[in-house]
Each structure stands twice: as structure tokens, then as C-alpha cells.
Amino acid sequence: MDVLSDKNYIPQVAIDCVIFGYENRQLKVLLSKLAFKGNFYALHSGFIKQEEDLDEAAKRILEDRTGFQDIYLEQFKVFGRADNKRKQFLDALIQSNYSEDRKFLTETNNSNAYAWFTKRFISIGYYALVDMKRVSPKLTQFDVSIDWCPIQEVPELIMHYDEVFQEALAALRTDIDHKFNAFNLLPEKFTMKEVQQIYETIFEKEFTRSNFQKKILDMDVLERLEKRLTGAKNKAPYLYRLK
Amino acid sequence: MDVLSDKNYIPQVAIDCVIFGYENRQLKVLLSKLAFKGNFYALHSGFIKQEEDLDEAAKRILEDRTGFQDIYLEQFKVFGRADNKRKQFLDALIQSNYSEDRKFLTETNNSNAYAWFTKRFISIGYYALVDMKRVSPKLTQFDVSIDWCPIQEVPELIMHYDEVFQEALAALRTDIDHKFNAFNLLPEKFTMKEVQQIYETIFEKEFTRSNFQKKILDMDVLERLEKRLTGAKNKAPYLYRLK
Known part of the structure; x- marks a missing residue:
């Protein structure tokens, strides 16, 4: 990493990147437990290089922090309160007398790291929705551990990350309803039931089969194919694929 | 204005603020013709004070640049290309040998204005949709004129503003379809036809009456009231208001 200047x-x-993972009818979010003494949970953040486009920066930060490559990230909101929770967090960390934490800020190759980190920040939120089976997060120097946490069990996060997580979840739900961005969780051919299970997991509620089917077909993004071959022919569901 | 530092x-x-105005079945956008020699058209931009929340900054910038107060602004996208069109624009302006333009950059109360302005910028886009009858834009020192321009007749804009305008228009259309944010253009009680006229203007296309009515009622945001009193009682349309 370049010197922070x-x-x-x-x-x-x-x-700030919020990575949602889906597997077996569960929606989870990727959290880093930070490499300090104490239970500090964070999302995955980083900074924009001077010569780097914004979207490139988001992809690079995601890869630097998780090892994930070629993941579609959706920009969803900018967070810009002037209250500077970052400085509050860092000051509390330094004062809490952990020598290894002080080291982090004073012995980097940039003696001005503290001054750089503790200014007031604007943060640009991106989220992604990935198939947990296809990715495996990698630890960095910043993490004790990096784990998928069910969205119902998210612990208190540091700084302003609680708000970022909540807004990302709201954006995911709004977007999925008009952009059908669940497609990267589906195989090439899929049944309506598979689509419904993803929606039910993301919205944490059940839909009636007929209403759900109508709503999705009205979005006009799916092409109906042959029926899936099963034993009982008259009950076989239709397969669909994206137009 | 504080010294730029x-x-x-x-x-x-x-x-960057993109202000859409609606009146008489026309959608327009507010453009500033800049106070330089030549035809330079711009959106309304400004910078965030160190002690100011982001949303406050957007409101203050809109008021500073147009005089508009209490207008709801929706954040829609961050623009972050590293190509620095701002510097290209300013350099061309200075080289084009207009003495009054050089003055703008060299004789301000901040001798570092050029250095400050020509760094690479990230810009946060906000848009608003206003009833043109209820507002009147005010000139500032930066403008020769400030005018409502029909969206079909927008001239080439300086810097990256063409992209910002196009993305704002796309966001307005996406949002109106699921947030019903046209409500601030409607009187307290209104007919379905009045809603349809606004939608047709914003989308630049016609909708069939029955499909449009169904779509809007499905959004479940309107309450049906009495019929509007007219001479021909059986043709009187229902009035609606927001729930």
C-alpha cells in the first residue's frame, strides 16, 4: 500500500464496501474483526488513489481487503456527516492503552498517519451481492478474522458502519425490485421457485406463489423455456433464463 | 464565500445540483450561462465546508447559486473519473486570452485558487424537481444568465456536466417509478389525468389511460376522494390525495 498522503x-x-452473501436461503454480510485487542467489527474500506477512477478504486479496495475479484459493485449512497466518528474511534483506541494499537499509528512509514486518518471523511458506499459458494474471503493485516454474519445477527459495528450496513440493505431491497439484480445468484436456467426463495430470503418474508410469479413476469426480464424434466410430468415446473 | 482552502x-x-422544473406539460432543466466571454453553460456546483454535513452543503449550495430555499434534493450518483475535465476547461479558458477570466483566477483573495480548482475532483450529484411557477432563480456573480432550458434542447455543457445531466434525468425517471416523487408538483387534491400528464412529460411518451391508472393505484400511495364537481356529473373524474 502506498504511503497515506x-x-x-x-x-x-x-x-465503504458492504458485501452481501447468499447461500441456502440465508443472507449474510461479510464483516472484519479488526486486528486490535477488543471486539471491533468493521466493513471493508479504503481510499481512492489520485490517478484512479472511482469505480476502479472500489474494485481494487474490495480485492485488497477480501481477495474477491470481478465482483459487480453498486454505488448506493454517500455518507457525509460532519461528526467525525472515525477520529472518536481512533482516539478511544489509542487511549485504551494497547501498545500494539499505538504502534499502528506511530510506526508506519508515514509519520502523519494520525493526522491523515483523523480528518473528517466523506464515504462513498458500494454494495455487492455474491454467491457464497463461489468466493472465499482472505485475511489481511487489518483483520483477526473475516466472516459471513447472518444479517439478523450483525453485532455493533465501529464508526458509522451501522448506518452504512442498514442503508446498503435497504438499497439492495429497493434495487432488486426494479433491476432484478439477483441474477448473479441464479444458474443459467432456473425455476420460478428458485427466484422466489432468493427474494424471500432478501426481504425476510414470504410471498404468495401466484402474486410473486406475476410480479416477476411483469418485469419482463425472463424468457420461458421448456419444463424441467422430473418424474411426475404434469407437475414439472417451467425453466426460465434471463432475456 | 470563504476563501477556497x-x-x-x-x-x-x-x-453538482441538477434542478428540473415542470410547468405546462414541459420538463426543463436550470442552466447557468457563465460570466466569461463565450457560450459556457453549466449546472450549479459548490464545495463542502469542513464543519458542514453533506446534505446541508447541498442545500446551501443550491441556495447560494439559485436563491432556491427549502427544496428537496435527492442524492443520485457520485462522479469520479480521474480525467480531470475541470483542469482542461480552466486551462483552455485562461489560454483563450480573456483578461477578465484570468482575473477571476489570479486576483481572488486566495492566491492558490488555481491550484485548488485544478486538482482532480470527485463530484456528488443531487437532483431536485420543482414547480416552475413557485420559484424564480436569482443571478449570482458567476452567471451572465440563469434560465430554464427544455430537456430536449440542452446545449453542450462544460466539464463533465453532460454526463451529470443525463444521469440525473435517468435517476429522476427510475425514482418516480417507485418513489412517486412527483407529488411536490401536484396540488393537495388532484385527478389521475393530472398525474398522467406529469408522467408523460417526464418520460417523453404517452401511456394508455387504463394501464397508467392501474400502475399508479398498484403503488398504493393514493387515497381516492369524492368526484370533482363539474357540469356533466357522470363524467366527473375522481379526486385523489396522497395517503
């Missing part, structure tokens, strides 16, 4: 990175701007 | 403002971050 105004020359290398845009100051006072961060990117 | 890293101490007063967050460097390398701008807010």
Missing part, C-alpha cells in the same frame, strides 16, 4: 490519495474521502 | 472546504470534492 494527499499526494497519493484523495484526502477526506473513503469507499 | 483545505482548511475551509473539503478539497477535491464538489457537489
